[in-house]
Amino acid sequence: MTATGLLEVTAVRCPTPRTVRVTFTGDGLEELEAWPDQQLKLLFPPPGRPVRLPAVDGDVLRWYQAYLEIPEAERPVMRSYTVRDRAPATIDVEFVLHPGADGPATAWARTAAPGQVLGRYGPDAAYRRPVPAAGTVLLAGDETALPAIATLLSEVDNAAAFVEVADAAEEQPLPHVRWLHRDGAEHGSRLLEAVRDTALPAGSAAWLAGEASTVRALRRHLVERGLDKTAIEFTGYWRRKLTQDDAPTPEDLADAREKLGG
Missing domain, CATH: 3.40.50.80 (Nucleotide-binding domain of ferredoxin-NADP reductase (FNR) module)
Structure with missing residues (x-):
């Protein structure tokens, strides 16, 4: 699966008063293998700008270096999230609306709507964490x-x-x-x-x-x-x-x- 790409919002709902669940679709998601505690990076564009992604794929160190080389005014804000649920070509991500001043991800989630576009890096199987194994x-x-x-x-x-x-x-x-x-x-x-x-x-x-x-x-x-x-x-x-x-x-x-x- 391609490690980086664009995600488009297809649905937004609020399962609780302080939680926003967003459904995304995007290229490569149909190839995504499922595993528990599946993490990815979401990239939020600066206000009024489209998402600009690094021009490299694959190795995370090269990708991150290319991300840092994007001019600051155009560089998206990157935050880590966990996939809440998935279907063959979509993933759900939940955003918690913390009290106090909103960061860029929370501010985006409060007004998220179908058609909006974010960037992503991952999920990457290299960061897959083992499921704990024990009697309890x-x-x-x-x-x-x-x-x-x-x-x-x-x-x-x-x-x-x-x-x-x-x-x-x-x-x-x-x-x-x-x-x-x-x-x-x-x-x-x-x-x-x-x-x-x-x-x-x-x-x-x-x-x-x-x-x-x-x-x-x-x-x-x-x-x-x-x-x-x-x-x-x-x-x-x-x-x-x-x-x-x-x-x-x-x-x-x-x-x-x-x-x-x-």
């Missing part, structure tokens, strides 16, 4: 992790799944999920409390995603309880008060070293 698999995250958790539940029969959302209105029809409502509490606090109170048999595995500091706290707690670090898949999808364009923090760099086994 803990899946834990906030609303940004819900698309990935939904796809993982289709592959994991022995999951204990926890999803923290703003309130009851943010629940989606999804079996085997324990929903945790913040209802004004600090982001991540309900999720941490629920995981701490959950019994996990020896030899369990875990998959964690969502706000970065919450993911770190969850992982630290599970390691203290005896889970092997190699049995924990973890990703910070977003950072409080920071965007993907901001420089990595020392904690972000430490996470990257852990993932690389350093």
Whole structure:
């Protein structure tokens, strides 16, 4: 499959008050192999401009270098997302409408309409993450992790799944999920409390995603309880008060070293 291309919006709906689900079609999607937790980069054009894609394909390092060489005024903003669902020639992506000032992706999602066009890089099988294998698999995250958790539940029969959302209105029809409502509490606090109170048999595995500091706290707690670090898949999808364009923090760099086994 071609790693880069254009995506056209064919449908927009809101499964919850704070979630926008967008259906895209585009060249190459019919060739897309399905796997759980399938990630891709979406490229949002500057206001009033069409999407300009790098003029190379294939190797991600060459592609990213070509992306950086696009003049800043024309360079699209790149953000990471997970495929929520797919059909033979379409994919669905969910956008969470966070409170506070909108970033470029959230601002786009609020007014998304059929016919609009974004760019993409991926999904790329080189970044496919393994499905945790164990007697019990803990899946834990906030609303940004819900698309990935939904796809993982289709592959994991022995999951204990926890999803923290703003309130009851943010629940989606999804079996085997324990929903945790913040209802004004600090982001991540309900999720941490629920995981701490959950019994996990020896030899369990875990998959964690969502706000970065919450993911770190969850992982630290599970390691203290005896889970092997190699049995924990973890990703910070977003950072409080920071965007993907901001420089990595020392904690972000430490996470990257852990993932690389350093």
